[in-house]
Amino acid sequence: MITRRRFLGQSGILAAGISINKLPSPQQTTLDPDKLSPYVDPLPVPLIAQSSGTRPSPEDASLKLPYYRMAMRQIESKVHRDLPATRMWGFGPSSPGPTFETRSNQGLIVEWVNELPTRHFLPIDHSLHGAEASLPQVRSVIHLHGGKTPASSDGYPEHWCVPGKSVSSHYPNRQDAAMLFYHDHTMGINRLNIYAGLQGMYFIRDEAEDALNLPRGKYEIPLLVYDRFLLPDGQLEYPVSAKAEAPWVPEVFGNAILVNGKLSPYLEVEPRKYRFRLMNGSNGRFYRFSLGKLLPFHLIGTEQGFLPAPVQAQRVVMAPAERVDLVFDFAAHAGENILLRSDAFDIMQFRVAAKGAADTSSLPPALRTYAKIPESRAVRTRRLTLDERMDPVQRSMGMLLNNTPWHMPVTEKPVLNTTEIWELVNLTDDSHPIHLHLVRFQILDRRPFDTFEFQDKGTVRFTAPAIPPAPIESGWKDTVRADPGLITRIIIPFEGFTGRYVWHCHILEHEDNEMMRPFEVVEG
Numbered sequence: 001m002i003t004r005r006r007f008l009g010q011s012g013i014l015a016a017g018i019s020i021n022k023l024p025s026p027q028q029t030t031l032d033p034d035k036l037s038p039y040v041d042p043l044p045v046p047l048i049a050q051s052s053g054t055r056p057s058p059e060d061a062s063l064k065l066p067y068y069r070m071a072m073r074q075i076e077s078k079v080h081r082d083l084p085a086t087r088m089w090g091f092g093p094s095s096p097g098p099t100f101e102t103r104s105n106q107g108l109i110v111e112w113v114n115e116l117p118t119r120h121f122l123p124i125d126h127s128l129h130g131a132e133a134s135l136p137q138v139r140s141v142i143h144l145h146g147g148k149t150p151a152s153s154d155g156y157p158e159h160w161c162v163p164g165k166s167v168s169s170h171y172p173n174r175q176d177a178a179m180l181f182y183h184d185h186t187m188g189i190n191r192l193n194i195y196a197g198l199q200g201m202y203f204i205r206d207e208a209e210d211a212l213n214l215p216r217g218k219y220e221i222p223l224l225v226y227d228r229f230l231l232p233d234g235q236l237e238y239p240v241s242a243k244a245e246a247p248w249v250p251e252v253f254g255n256a257i258l259v260n261g262k263l264s265p266y267l268e269v270e271p272r273k274y275r276f277r278l279m280n281g282s283n284g285r286f287y288r289f290s291l292g293k294l295l296p297f298h299l300i301g302t303e304q305g306f307l308p309a310p311v312q313a314q315r316v317v318m319a320p321a322e323r324v325d326l327v328f329d330f331a332a333h334a335g336e337n338i339l340l341r342s343d344a345f346d347i348m349q350f351r352v353a354a355k356g357a358a359d360t361s362s363l364p365p366a367l368r369t370y371a372k373i374p375e376s377r378a379v380r381t382r383r384l385t386l387d388e389r390m391d392p393v394q395r396s397m398g399m400l401l402n403n404t405p406w407h408m409p410v411t412e413k414p415v416l417n418t419t420e421i422w423e424l425v426n427l428t429d430d431s432h433p434i435h436l437h438l439v440r441f442q443i444l445d446r447r448p449f450d451t452f453e454f455q456d457k458g459t460v461r462f463t464a465p466a467i468p469p470a471p472i473e474s475g476w477k478d479t480v481r482a483d484p485g486l487i488t489r490i491i492i493p494f495e496g497f498t499g500r501y502v503w504h505c506h507i508l509e510h511e512d513n514e515m516m517r518p519f520e521v522v523e524g
């Protein structure tokens, strides 16, 4: 198996996003997905979440907001026709859970109810902070990724609840149309809870989106892609280290890549334009997606909504938690089968019908007004390192942000309604998708620097010119790849709410082992 790290050592930073698409060679005890017939299961599309009544708004009790009850439960779900059902944790009947559909400025309330069993079925590492053996095994708290959410509803990792209890969240949705997602964020076991299945999609719509006349309804398809390690009996396996008392591993790559919970599904499509809302929901795997033999498609959005204009591409690299919005036109492919691929791996099949209804949707040349934030607006620049701790034989002992463990006092306290620049100084050998809660940001640039000189003297000596963000990154983001050997600069308006939030690496194994820190937005 080629790990991301080893591949990076061989290939340099430009390969960062694509380096971990090698699947581990099947051993006798693991499932060989190549022996299963591909494209025998239709692609499932999660049901739309339904509200049940209303609740008063926490901001104004005279205002009634839709109320959703979302119960986390252990379920059995078939990932492939020829495998027994897989034990998972889902929301209501499914994993991924039901999809939220709401509109900008339409607040809602979700009661996240923990109806899970009291024993975890994946290996907890009690040596990790926040996962001590004295704590209940099964705990959950849900975060809405990409949401501009009040701190008390944001799913702070320590605000978990146990089976039989619930946590309610208020999502005001005062933000632009975008594809967000909800997922578990529990301290020390987040990687296991999401791996078990606790994630789902959340769409915010707005009038600007309505006016674009993009493909919609059955012509707009969410594709939540994630890898899992499956055993021959179809059950989930989560890899462990050789140390029984400390089973944490620094990264997990499965032998099976699922789309909306199915292995190698197919989707019947008409020969017309479709809009795909693609998301990487993996713990640690990066993808470089393409369609067919590098057929061109149009990228129209990123994590926090539309790009200024469509960008034509043949591939798109996605780190965990990144989302892209893309339009592909099957019109010239009537009667063909087209694969969604990630480098050499076939992920799903689109079966294009010979004919379909007339396509009245459009791909507008302009999507959104978008202004780059001038650097001069930043009131403060923070230099923050990404660090890895190694044991004497160069095994990873975990990652850190700014060399500071989670439990240390809060050091990042941006003032509400000010803008800051954060310089992410990556001193590790990995590419880390860094996510900040509450905010959206823009990428300024990435620039190579001398990491040895920085570690010796603490000084930055750039070794090459700054690299501007790729066209697909030239919009509002909430997750940014910080590649090794580079300083990645982002510019962040801190808007919406004061209070305690977190920022972290979205490689879930890193996040669970100290690559997460609180930040606090304070009044001016």
Ligand SMILES: [Cu+2]
Residues within 6 Å of the ligand: 399, 430, 431, 432, 433, 505, 506, 507, 510, 511, 515
């Ligand atoms: Cu990381």
